[in-house]
Amino acid sequence: MRLNVKVISKVLGTLLQMNAGFMALCLPVSIYYGEHDLIAIALSSAITALVGFALKFFTRKLPDKELKKRDGYIVVTAGWIFMSVFGALPFVLSNSIPDFTNAFFETMSGYTTTGASILNDIESVPKGILFWRSLTQWIGGMGIIVLAVAILPFLGIGGMQLFVAEAPGITPDKLQPRIQDTAKRLWLIYVGLTIVEAILLYFGGMTIYDAVNHSLTTMATGGFSTKNASAAHYDSPFIQYVLIVFMFLAGTSFTLTYYALKRNFKKVFKNEEFIVYSIFTIIIAIIVTITVFISTDSGLEKSFRDSLFQVVSIITTTGFVSADYTAWAPFLTTLFFILLLVGGSAGSTAGGVKVIRHVVLFKNSFLELKRQLHPSAVIPVRISGKAIDQGVVSNVLAFIMIYILVMIVGVILLSTMNIDFDTAFGAVATTLGNVGPGIGNVGPLDNFYNIPAPGKWLLSFLMLLGRLELFTVLMLLSPYFWKKN
Template identity: 65%
Template sequence: MINFKKISRVLGILLIINGLFMLLCLPFSFIDERPDDEIALIISGGITLVVGLGGWRFSLKATHRDLKKRDGYLIVVGGWLLMSFFGSLPYLLSGAIPNYADAFFETVSGFTTTGATVLTNIEGVDRGILFWRSLTQWIGGMGIIVLAIAILPFLGIGGMQLFVAEAPGISPDKLQPRIKETAKRLWFIYLGLTILECVLLMLGGMSFYDAINHSLTTMATGGFSTKNASAAHFDSPYIQYVLIIFMFLAGTNFTINYFFVKGKFKKIWLNEEFRTYVFLTGIFVLIVSTTVYFVTDSGAERSFRDALFQVVSVITTTGFVSADFTSWAPFITILFFIFMFMGASAGSTAGGVKIVRHVILMKNSFLELKRQLHPSAVIPVRLNNKAVSQDITFNVLAFIFIYIIVFCIGSLILASMGLDFLTAIGAVATSLGNIGPGLGTVGPVDNFAHLPGAAKWVLSFLMLMGRLELFTFLILLSPYFWQK
């Protein structure tokens, strides 16, 4: 039986956290001396806090039964939808994005760390509103649900079911026996890397405001920038290399980052997904940088830097832009389209399919040939020298199959709305993979403002489906979920 009172309690807590984060943006609006935007943030934060407190108060007499799987799925999906609904208020009330479809799209793009935008003049928007825009990505990066896990035990609510539903990847890898301690350590690493990146960017000449915004969105693999030209605005090798390093770290399983902090370097390299991540990134950078060097008049260092930046940006689903990769060569455009279906590591803030799923898929495909020759043999897929259970293998196959089906259906829907083929498949691929820049008229130097409202609603829900790894979202549409 679904425990609606406890669900209401958790959602109320999430909205309270959301409202407090909105009010944190006020100092930047005060600096800009734009009273309308200050009032918009105060009202938005106030409404969100009041509704959140109402949901929390409503459930004060909730039963002490622990959360179950169904409760966890409802909280995760409901939490993301509610946060997106209330998170769009600052855009609407300030007038920065007066259309609700656009405001919801921008908010979902933030919380899902996609980075697709409808803003055509980012630098003209109030700094408090832009900081909220960056903050939505930072909140969504690790998942506000995981943040709540760290405090739920104090409120008498167990959080394991939330972690199972929210954690990106095949299965959650607990760093400590208690889920609360896991969440705390994840956020400690996340916060620490964000602060470190901010300091390094400031040392490279960035203002504190630009540095903190880009640090928030880099560690979230989100890609929102305070500049119209994104990272290309900062034509500094130092700044771009700093962004590359932290994009790569954000795309790494946070368990690996934890091992790095603890000095357990042997464990890092024994991780098969991490080795594949490093290897594929290196190979693709070599291919792209060589092509860019010969098809453009850029020098060797600039070709390498642009290639490295864009490959890491797309593979990690960050979406920062230092150059228009669609202008390099048709071969490169196709290659980057393939990148949109990769994703970085499971257990990172990146979106997409994730490398570990591709590894399991490839291993299982090759082993299937061997099974055809030895039909009686039991030949399991092995990852990190351990046998992968059939349940996980089937889960991976089902995930990738459904991912492709959703991509095809989404592309057909957008094409039926009048979008050209390249724009339709590019917009769906980048939204479902939570990347940001797409192809066609939503490419790296364009945005999503010109798309029809219906297309933005479709893409918003594709972003949510991608961020919640399909199953979490789609399971609520299944009749099996609602059966007793």
């Protein structure tokens, strides 16, 4: 099998140049606040841009070939790794996170929108670096690859293979016949909602700096905050309800958001995944509210707000914290751990298993009972009234099986590093699901600083694995992928 080295290098070079451009956006922030991170950001941007240029320049004379599906998988996985390596430069060069392992972990957590952090004092970090930290999540939220799909036609490269690799298995409906138009429309919605949220947060009492940062990480379902106490720093019902609404929207398929903006509400409310996602969130929020109201001295509104906030934050894999849910009741700690495995909607910026996969799994399991009684009958799984292909069902079953297996192996490996079971389980579940806070010593009031270096590299790999939905990365590790046709 021959790889299209020229096209792969061209795309990776373009991604790094885009990354450098986003880094440069942090320079005005650094200049305005007069902090010491200016040179580090400028140097990081220059290095990233030069490497990106070199990747394109030194492969320019290689023969042009069509971008194949295998090339697409390599570009997606390598793109995320390259972005994280160079994205860590501002942290290292500014001495905000001098250790490269920690810097890479923080950056991978950003691009994969996980929100797991090693920073013990976020508020002491220079404003320009914190803005870059938020930007990494915003870039990764919709996927730097999807953004590249929107501009690749100008480079003479088709992008369908990238979109398939970015979201294997069950994917959202195309909004337009051409994938480039789809990506552009998704980004317009993404940018628009980010701006609207920032305006609302600003009028709710946040500074413009904090409002922009929190809107960037909310729409990415990333959860990085500029405050040590996360969203709990703002004891404002208005701010927290705004965050709840936009976390929920970010965890909803952007395809459905597009239909809603076009006033095609019939398509929205007939979508089975959206119905399950909404009803499940409401039911769990009610259960948590009742438990918190009974077991604590919080008033009803406060109990409801904190409960709804944390339920939405965990289900959408955002990871913002308004209260320490592990201190409420043992029952709720178990419940929130289960929520780490749920995930948002397919076609959203949320991580996790995704609601649609759970729906397919449960429907297929119950239908299997009927198939046992009627072995000759053809009984397909139906989603939103439409029968889905058996190959999709098999894909879902394989995904969930591999997901569980990866979790087990991850917990075993972390346990060999002298990490207790609760922390190991919580760390693996939250990084693989791209959630952020977990349980044990990586709970909502703790972070990942004390995880040993090998553990951070393992968890970084799990973040990448979860963000690219397992198959994209694992396929590269398969001997079948590298066999000659």
